[in-house]
Amino acid sequence: MTVHEVADYLRVKERKIYDLINQKQIPCTRVTGKWLFPRYLIDMWLMQNSESVSQDALLRSAPEIVVGSHDPLLEWALRESGRPMAMQTTGSMEGLSRFAAGEALICGMHVLDTASGEFNTQAIKNALPDHGVVAIEWAWRQQGLIVAPGNPLELHSLEDITDKNALLIDRQSGAGSRILLDHLFEQAGVDKMLIKTTDKPARTEIDVGLTISCGKADVGIAVASVARQLRLDFIPLTKERFDLVMRRIDYFEPPIQNLLELTRTPAFIEKAEELGGYELSGSGKVVLNLR
Numbered sequence: 531m532t533v534h535e536v537a538d539y540l541r542v543k544e545r546k547i548y549d550l551i552n553q554k555q556i557p558c559t560r561v562t563g564k565w566l567f568p569r570y571l572i573d574m575w576l577m578q579n580s581e582s583v584s585q586d587a588l589l590r591s592a593p594e595i596v597v598g599s600h601d602p603l604l605e606w607a608l609r610e611s612g613r614p615m616a617m618q619t620t621g622s623m624e625g626l627s628r629f630a631a632g633e634a635l636i637c638g639m640h641v642l643d644t645a646s647g648e649f650n651t652q653a654i655k656n657a658l659p660d661h662g663v664v665a666i667e668w669a670w671r672q673q674g675l676i677v678a679p680g681n682p683l684e685l686h687s688l689e690d691i692t693d694k695n696a697l698l699i700d701r702q703s704g705a706g707s708r709i710l711l712d713h714l715f716e717q718a719g720v721d722k723m724l725i726k727t728t729d730k731p732a733r734t735e736i737d738v739g740l741t742i743s744c745g746k747a748d749v750g751i752a753v754a755s756v757a758r759q760l761r762l763d764f765i766p767l768t769k770e771r772f773d774l775v776m777r778r779i780d781y782f783e784p785p786i787q788n789l790l791e792l793t794r795t796p797a798f799i800e801k802a803e804e805l806g807g808y809e810l811s812g813s814g815k816v817v818l819n820l821r
Contacts, residue, residue, distance in 0.1 A: 598625025623704030754807025
């Protein structure tokens, strides 16, 4: 959001926003001379500074909803767990913001910390320092470029996207795949500003695949299972860890236990193999425990 937009969002005058910037009290970044405010960070900032909402009340009233990033195996497991939960795919960081606000029981995420190379833990610590949460490893997933069947532009690397003038369908800001792709471009020395992109980013990896299937884009980033589902070609780039974040007091609640129990069944392993691109050796392991 711009200064004007964030002032309208917070229902204050723009001068107040500039005061908060000068006092370094509001999350923002300066890009090409303009102050910008990521909405998910503003939402988390509001949550952390709220005096009217009881954290205990939020912990007790979290609805049986899963927010955050989309995962085909998770989507299947939620239907099969015996106590289905609604899944609202919002992207990792937006989902984390909604989870912090008490709007969901679980948040699925795959956010790379580019400084450490670790997935998810730093973002969770930054967003939920006092919420008493645990992160459970769901799976390692293969991420890569997806292209039309037969790979008509013969794309084999990130550099080929610029060299062959391919049209990229990007993800929205705050999506784990967007964070990962931007990092991979930087590592490869590819200037993203030189890449043609579609007018609107995709909200989910399935949307990336469908856009390419319809011929409205040439390439995008998604997990291998999406490429297999939509019968698209896949160019592997890296592996990532997908975690489920939940409050410690909710860990033993039936919806979560039913879901975790399903991960220990042959049906779960068979489905992962059918979808493709999953590594399950650490599935169910606690990777972060914040008290």
